[in-house]
Amino acid sequence: MDLIPREPIALHFCSSPAHLPVIRAAVERMCDLLGMDSEATGGVVLSVDEAMTNIIKHAYKGDSGQPIDIVMTPVGQPDPNALEICLSDRGQYVDPSQIKSRDLDDVRPGGLGVHIIVKCMDEVTYAPRDGGGTVLTMIKNLQSIDAEASKEVSS
């Protein structure tokens, strides 16, 4: 049994904050299977959560019934060397030039999500989605794949 996911995994959620724990659990499991260490996994989980939060609050303006697609793709052959995560929404397109983190020295509530994503992920790009909305693509490079996880285990 191959423990490493090698094909894209597509998930469909609606823009409800109540779904966030389920999304985090799925992302965490994916990172675990790819052999990511705890610190990197925490950063990826947090980044997806922050991206989802931004979609819910800004793209859909709090409307909890709108679609959000997540595709997690292990990148690289034969063993993955990165994890790509795409989040697509059909809400209001957010101009990337308008997406910026606030000055961290300006201590006030809010405005930290983008800073967290950029800090935790290796590549972050925003693009308009065909048909409307935004596609956020985030890539996390895998520093090392756990040798044990890469073994094929026969049951």
Add this chain to the structure above:
Amino acid sequence: MSNEQPNAPVTGVRWQENVAIVDVAGDIDLNRSLDFQKSLLAVLEDGPHRIIVNLSGVPYMDSSGVASLVKLLSRARKSGCQLSLVGLTTRVKSLFEITRLDVVFNISPTEKDALA
């Protein structure tokens, strides 16, 4: 103050003279941060000289949870109340470091350290 709501982020408030020790449990994300913030600000309205927020029962927090604590810090400073955070789990501590708020908040490992 007791919080009887099921699944409420703030599970209780313990008073030691004028110090309010706030116990928090569960993940604090967009789904729970508003309740979290309301409960924290309600404690401040009771007039403590100091608030200690015990986060040892919080395995995960995102920026919406942090925003609630920043709001509490801002209000506490205005009312002359000291605020301390204790018991940060690994991921919550990492979040504070990423956002550089670890140097803004008074953070101690345990309640005992904060009260010393």
